Amino acid sequence: MWRGTTDASNPTRRYIILAALSGAAIAGLYCPAAAEGEMTADQMIRALGKNAIAILTDQSLTVVQREEKFHRLLVQDFDIDLISRLSLGRFWRQASERQRSEYRQLFETYVVKVYVARFNRYEGETFRVNAVRAGEGDDNVVLSQIDRPHDQPIRVDWKVRKEGDNFKVVDVAVEGVSMLAAQREEFTSVIQNGGGNLDTLLDQMRKRTTTSS
Numbered sequence: 001m002w003r004g005t006t007d008a009s010n011p012t013r014r015y016i017i018l019a020a021l022s023g024a025a026i027a028g029l030y031c032p033a034a035a036e037g038e039m040t041a042d043q044m045i046r047a048l049g050k051n052a053i054a055i056l057t058d059q060s061l062t063v064v065q066r067e068e069k070f071h072r073l074l075v076q077d078f079d080i081d082l083i084s085r086l087s088l089g090r091f092w093r094q095a096s097e098r099q100r101s102e103y104r105q106l107f108e109t110y111v112v113k114v115y116v117a118r119f120n121r122y123e124g125e126t127f128r129v130n131a132v133r134a135g136e137g138d139d140n141v142v143l144s145q146i147d148r149p150h151d152q153p154i155r156v157d158w159k160v161r162k163e164g165d166n167f168k169v170v171d172v173a174v175e176g177v178s179m180l181a182a183q184r185e186e187f188t189s190v191i192q193n194g195g196g197n198l199d200t201l202l203d204q205m206r207k208r209t210t211t212s213s
Helices: 011-023 041-056 063-077 080-088 097-121 179-193 198-210
Strands: 126-134 139-147 154-163 166-174
Touching: 041 063, 041 126, 041 139, 041 154, 041 166, 063 097, 080 097, 080 166, 080 179, 097 198, 166 179, 179 198
Parallel strands: none
Antiparallel strands: 126 139, 139 154, 154 166
């Protein structure tokens, strides 16, 4: 299920992830009982959705304020260290400390700007959790779907990992296509087109993250 294709990195696929993030706050989600004080994986996704939509639809916020708040949410609920490393694939091992440090900083800003920019395409789809299944180790996969008024529902599976008493999102798959794998494919293509030089990707990310919103 966790596979990647170039098609998954296009704007429509990224928009779908935003709909999943935000729609959780609109539709009531099923949450199984948990021990007192213990959050379940699907409750974590519900809370993530509620916070995301509150930030991304607050018209009293400027774009910059919205990006800052969403940035904090991303750091809180996603395992950015792991996702950023895996998104770079084999080039992470080849990168210098200077390149790793800059890439890690750029990655957060890059993801925030992409997601906030795509959110203006949200059209009120509803989101619901169908089940949670155990994955490898401490991983769980929250199986959900986006229901669209005039089209077929879209399956969205959230791969979350237990970290202490909390869960962190480590990947999201839309219709079986891993967003992490798609991002890695996109970054790999940019680097290879630049003759295998990681600085080519860093240059593009700098331009993208410094573009005014």
